[in-house]
C-alpha cells in the first residue's frame with residue numbers, strides 16, 4: 001500500500017480486499033505446539049465460536065457476539081498471547097431436517113418416500129450447497145479465526161467423540177432407556193426438550209365432564225364426579241380420577257369406581273395429597289400418558305398408562321370410536337358426544353398457557369414414550385463444584401456478569417435427567433442395537449454384527465438420533481482431538497484445554513453452557529496433564545471464564561422481532577457504513593449486563609470517525625512526502641515504535657505521548673473487565689479529540705519544510721507525529737481492523753515489518769507523563785476561554801487580537817513558553833502578561849488565570865451613528881405607544897389582566913433596550 005491513499009474513504013473496497021487477504025494468508029492459524037516444548041511457559045488464549053446452525057444467517061446477536069470475541073482475540077494476540085479462535089457450525093438436527101423437508105415438499109416428495117438413507121444423503125447434499133453461508137459472512141466481516149481448524153459437528157472426527165462419550169456413559173451405567181412424558185411435536189415427529197418449547201397464552205375453554213359413580217351393583221349409581229379439562233380428547237386415556245384424601249365432599253366415595261364416559265371403562269378414584277381441594281371441583285382426571293403431573297401420580301398409584309395418540313397427533317387404536325381422527329377433530333366430536341349423553345357440564349372461557357414447538361410453532365403434545373436418558377446427577381455435581389467457590393474462595397469458572405452464576409447454580413441444582421434421544425433422521429444415530437431374540441441392547445464403539453448377550457445376528461440399530469446439544473456439549477474436548485491419544489492430539493489438548501473464555505448469549509445458558517461444563521468436567525477429568533499427573537477439576541472445565549453478552553435491541557429499546565418488523569440486518573448496515581463503523585458502534589455500547597439500543601445514527605457517527613482517521617492519514621503522508629523532498633526521512637526501520645518524546649521536547653510532543661499512554665492504559669484495563677464501551681470511547685476521544693483536533697492543529701506550525709524553517713524542529717515533530725499515529729492505529733486495530741490495516745500498510749509505504757497490523761504488538765500499559773498533561777491542560781483552557789470571549793464580544797472570525805493574561809509565575813512560564821500555540825489556535829496577536837487586567841475589557845476569570853481580549857472594533861462611526869439613531873427612534877415610538885396605553889385609565893379599566901401584564905413586561909424590555917442603545921451612541925467617538 002503506497003502512501004497515496006485515495007481521496008475518499010471507501011470501506012467496501014478496503015474491506016473486501018483485506019478480508020480475502022487474511023483468509024488467503026492463513027494469518028490467524030495456530031499450529032499444534034511442539035510436543036515436547038508445549039507453549040514454552042506462555043499461556044494460550046483460546047476461544048470457541050458458539051457454532052451457529054449450519055442453516056443460519058448472521059443476525060445482530062451474532063454480530064455483537066463475534067465483534068466482542070474478535071476484539072478480545074485480536075487484543076490478546078497483539079499483546080503477545082498465543083491466541084486461537086476456533087470456528088465451526090452445528091448440524092442443528094431439527095432445523096436442518098425441516099429445511100430439507102420443506103425443499104422436498106416443493107418437489108411433492110415426503111421424507112418417508114425417500115427412506116432414511118436417501119434422505120440423509122439429501123441433507124448432506126443440501127449442506128454442501130447451502131451450509132456454512134454464515135461462515136462466509138464471518139469471513140467477509142474479518143473474524144480473526146483459525147480457518148484451518150474449522151469443524152462441523154457431524155464431521156468424522158467429532159462423531160468419534162460423540163460415540164465414545166455415549167458408550168462410556170452407557171458403560172458407566174449413566175445412560176438408560178425409560179418411559180417418560182416428552183414434549184412431542186406432531187409436525188417434526190420428535191420429542192423436543194423443555195427448553196425448545198415456547199409457551200404462549202391462548203384463549204381456550206375449560207370443559208366440565210361428569211363421570212358417573214359405579215354403584216355396588218355394578219350399575220351407575222346416579223351420582224357423578226365432575227372434572228374439568230382443557231383437552232377433552234385426553235379423556236380417552238384416563239385411568240383414574242384423583243381427589244384429596246381430606247376432601248369432605250368426596251369422603252363417602254373413597255374406594256368407589258367411576259365409569260369413564262365414551263370408553264365405558266371402569267376407573268378407580270385415587271386419593272392423593274397433590275390434588276388441590278380449592279381448585280375447581282377438587283377432583284382431577286388422571287391421564288398418565290399425556291400429562292407430566294398425571295404421569296408422576298400414575299407412578300405413585302401404580303396406574304396403567306394408555307397412550308391414545310400417534311406420532312402425528314391423531315387418535316390411535318386405543319381411542320375406541322375416535323381412532324384415526326386428528327386431535328382437534330376428536331376434541332370437537334367428543335364434546336358433542338358428551339353433550340348428547342348428558343355428561344357435559346359447563347364450558348368456561350379459559351386462558352391457557354400452551355406450549356409450541358420452537359422450530360415449527362406447532363402445539364406440542366405431552367406424550368408418553370420411551371426415550372434415552374442420561375442419569376445427570378453425578379455430572380451435575382461436578383458442574384456445580386466447578387462454579388462454586390472452593391475452600392480457598394477460588395472458582396474454576398468465573399461468570400461475567402456475576403449474577404448468571406446464581407441462575408446457573410439454581411438450574412443445575414434442580415436439574416432433571418437429560419432426555420438425549422430425538423426421533424429424527426439427521427444427527428448422530430444412537431450406537432445401540434436391539435436384539436430381536438433376547439430383546440437386550442448392545443452398545444459398542446464399533447458396529448456389532450451380533451448381539452453381545454445371546455450372539456444372535458438378528459439385531460437392528462436404534463432409529464433415534466442424539467439431541468444436537470449432546471455433540472455441541474462435547475465441543476471443547478472434541479475439537480482438540482479427544483478421545484484420540486496420539487502425541488499430536490495430546491499436544492493440542494495440553495496447549496488449548498481448558499479454553500480461556502466463552503462469549504455467548506443468555507438464551508443458551510442451559511442448552512449449551514451448562515452442558516459443556518457437565519460433559520467437559522466429566523470427560524476431560526480422565527485426560528492426564530502434560531506431565532502425566534492427574535487432572536484436577538479446575539483443569540477439567542471447558543473454559544475458565546464465561547461472558548454472557550447482552551441483547552441488541554432497536555433504537556427505541558424494543559426487542560427485535562420479525563412480527564414487529566424492526567429486525568436490523570447487520571449485513572445491510574455493513575454495506576451502507578462499513579464493517580468497522582458497525583463494529584465500533586456495537587463496541588461503544590457493550591458492557592456487562594447492559595442491552596444495546598442500536599441506532600444507525602451512531603453508526604453514521606463512527607463512519608465519520610473512520611473518515612477523520614483517513615483524512616489524518618492523508619495529511620500525515622503529504623507531510624512525510626514533503627519532508628522527503630528536502631531530505632528529511634522518518635526512520636521506519638525501528639517501527640512499530642513506542643511513541644516517545646524527549647524530556648526537552650516541545651510540550652505538545654510530550655503531551656500527545658502522555659495522552660496516548662493514558663488511552664492505551666485505559667483500553668488495556670477496560671478490556672480486562674469486558675468494558676468494551678470504555679475502551680472504545682477512550683480510543684475515540686484520544687484519536688478525534690487529542691490527536692486530530694489538538695495535536696494536528698498545533699503541529700502544523702512546525703511542519704514547515706521550507707529553506708528558512710527550523711529543520712530540526714520539523715524533523716522531530718514529524719517523527720513524533722508518525723510514531724504516535726502508527727501506534728494509534730495499533731490501538732484501534734482490534735476495534736476497526738480494516739481501515740487500520742489499510743493505513744498501516746500505507747505508513748510503511750507497502751513494506752510493513754510483518755504481514756498484518758494484527759500481528760504487530762499492542763500498545764502496552766505504560767507510565768503517563770502527567771506533568772505534560774497538566775501543562776497542556778492550562779494551555780487548552782486558555783485557548784478555550786479566549787475563543788469564548790471572542791464570541792461573546794463579537795470579534796470577527798478572522799481578526800487576530802491581543803489578549804491580557806493575569807496569572808502566577810509558574811503558569812506564566814508555561815503559557816509564555818507555548819504562546820505560539822495560543823496565538824495560532826485562538827487567533828491571538830500577542831499574549832500580554834499583566835498584573836491586572838486593563839479597565840473596561842471584558843474578561844473571564846478561572847482558578848488558574850484571568851484573561852481578557854483587547855478588542856478595538858474598527859467601525860464606520862458615521863454609519864454606526866446613523867444605524868443607532870434609527871434604532872433609537874424605532875424603540876422610542878414603541879415605548880411611547882405603550883406608555884400612553886399604560887397611563888390611560890379607560891384602557892386599564894377595560895383590558896384583561898394578562899394583556900396588561902404582557903404590555904408591562906414589553907414596556908420594561910423596550911425601556912432597557914433603549915437605554916443600552918443610547919449609551920452605545922453616546923460612547924461612539926466624536927468625529
Ligand SMILES: [Zn+2]
Pocket residue numbers: 185186187188189357358359360361362
Ligand atoms: Zn415442530
Ligand SMILES: [Zn+2]
Pocket residue numbers: 435436437438439440451452453454455456
Ligand atoms: Zn440377543
